Amino acid sequence: MLPTHSSIYAWQSRSLRGPVAQRSARWSTIWILSALPACAEPSFPPSPATVDAFITLESPIGIRHTCLGAGVSPALRWAPHSLPKEVTHLAWVMSDKSGVVWSAWDASVDSGGVREQFPAAHSPPLQGTNHLGRTGWAPPCPSQTAPSQPSPSESVRLDMFAFAEATHIPPTELPKRLLERLRSGALIQSFTELPVPSAL
DSSP states (O other), rough: OOOOOOHHHHHHHHHOOOOHHHHHHHHHHHHHHHHHHOOOOOOOOOOOOSSSOOOOSOOOGGGGGGGTTTOOOEEEOOGGGOTTOOOOOOEEEEETEEEEEEEEEEGGGGGGGOSOOOOOOOOEEEEOOTTTBBSSSOOOOOOOTTSSSOOOOEEEEEEEEEEEEEEOOTOOOOOOHHHHHHHHHOSSSEEEEEEEEEOO
């Protein structure tokens, strides 16, 4: 009958004494530890590089883009030649104090931009749900103050992302999850603050 692990250990304990036993135990421990599978370190996707803004407004946000005017979306522009050659698609998320104002993704870099009053049903790019629960642009509403008080400075934050391929994110994606997915898959990203005109 073959000896068991416990009987071998008992034999070693009885037969090996002093320095010899200590060296044997030490080398046995090293061998056991080296035989154990290495614990893999957690893998995280690389963070996209942050660069200068590569999506810009054709003209500043005006009253016509807010709830005090026609409430139309502003025109956006980008220059394909200024982006890395790997970039094929762009995405953006605009937000203010109320939440997401406008989100869109899978815009072809070759298109060079989107026009003012961009239709909510137009695709591409795909457009997400804004803080009003509708698709497309939600016109920001500047705070209205008394004539004797200064109007607070307000702005819309424009986060932009560039990709090597279309994301194929569904238009039903929740805003928070959308930002996470855009940040995790982008090659480069940037942001800028866009001033909103005063209500007065």
